[in-house]
Amino acid sequence: MPRNLRVEFPGAIYHVTIRGNDRRDIFGDDHDRERFLRRLAESVEAYGIRLYLFCLMTNHGHFVLETPGTNLSRFMQSLETGYTVYHNLRHGASGHLFQGRYKAKLVEGDEYLLKLSRYVHLNPVHIARWKKDPLAQRLAYLRKYPWSSYRSYIGEEKKLTYVTYGPVLAETGAKKRRRQREYRQYVEEGLATTDAEFVEVLKRSPAAIGGEEFLAWVRDMCIEMGEKAAKPEDVSFRREVLFVSKDKVLEVVCKHLGIRPSELRERRRNSLLRPIAARMLVKYAGLTHRQVADTLGMKSGVSASLQARRAMALKADAKPAKLIAAIEVALDGQTAENRPA
Incomplete structure (x- = not known):
């Protein structure tokens, strides 16, 4: 069905x-x-x-x-x-x-x-x-x-x-x-x-x-999608997703962390670098955990998922939380720039 x-x-x-x-x-x-x-x-x-x-x-x-x-x-x-x-x-x-x-x-x-x-x-x-x-x-x-x-x-x-x-x-x-x-x-x-x-x-x-009126609009959209779609069950009526490019996310993260992009691929014990980068790549670039792993040189999507979760836990600590907030403000600004006029 x-x-x-x-x-x-x-x-x-x-x-x-x-x-x-x-x-x-x-x-x-x-x-x-x-x-x-x-x-x-x-x-x-x-x-x-x-x-x-x-x-x-x-x-x-x-x-x-x-x-x-x-x-x-x-x-x-x-x-x-x-x-x-x-x-x-x-x-x-x-x-x-x-x-x-x-x-x-x-x-x-x-x-x-x-x-x-x-x-x-x-x-x-x-x-x-x-x-x-x-x-x-x-x-x-x-x-x-x-x-x-x-x-x-x-x-x-x-x-x-x-x-x-x-x-x-x-x-x-x-x-x-x-x-x-x-x-x-x-x-x-x-x-x-x-x-x-x-x-x-x-x-x-x-x-x-x-x-x-709202129900009629949704109904019209569904009809339009059904007429255009090769596979109707997989269709969505979408506007352009306002993600930031992967490279721009890495640029903003590195700038705030004061590091070179190559350092994000280095494995460091108890480092904040990869967790923060992983979280921002998922949230702002729309990458999957598997794609984050490839970008940051991790072994698997599970590893990337664990790193992203670490960044969430860091928000309970005042200093990392302030740094994460500053990065998010900068990336929110990039998202706003991508929004159509």
Whole structure:
């Protein structure tokens, strides 16, 4: 069966869902969930994704995210493959963990984004187990549920470094200092009543969530892609991805590190050079870990992946974090220069 066409462009917002194969559990225990969230954080960082919110259930998960680099497929492949390898090794399993391809719907901004965020965050208390329980019990469970971004949205726990909160909170229309409170009230009002109109919006299209004009635009794009494509199931409607060239990334990295490019191919114990270079090549040049390994003279893509993760860990240390931030500012500037007028 051919895959649904997927419209992709820089800055697209998606509602992504994953499910266990044959509706089996994805997470066996809290250790699995913690490992998945670590992988999620790594992939968000590596692929420059803006993750707005998420909710993990036992056999499925929801994510609302933006893709500035038009790279949803690569991001999801990294997330799912990395977790599947871990899961199968830990549980002595084999084969597919997830049910086919992940589902991704384009989301129109404004009220649809806000309503979708409420729908996702209320998932834990909208299952059959909780539907008949008193409102107070459901509310208490929602506020304590640790496997979604909701608690950090309403100030019950520290904000997560890999979640971008601003766009959803801004949709409340409240002043900045009141947004958490307004958002909490908005979401929790949905415990008492179901937003039947939004539920119908979710059913209108397999490709998008939004108003009639937005759905019509997405439908037209899908038709256009289908007519032009030799392989319709693999088609995307893409604008040019705003990556920086590999050579420019290396030039900026070397300038800030005060080294020659040849030094990046030298193996040095506990050095910051390769981890930082690996991270920037993935994030700003769009290279795969295998390509990073070839560029930096490493043995394998696994080695490059480990180095890129080291750079993420370095951000907890003030001095390397300042250096990494300076490099990112410079490369963000290069990306802006590539943006069409």
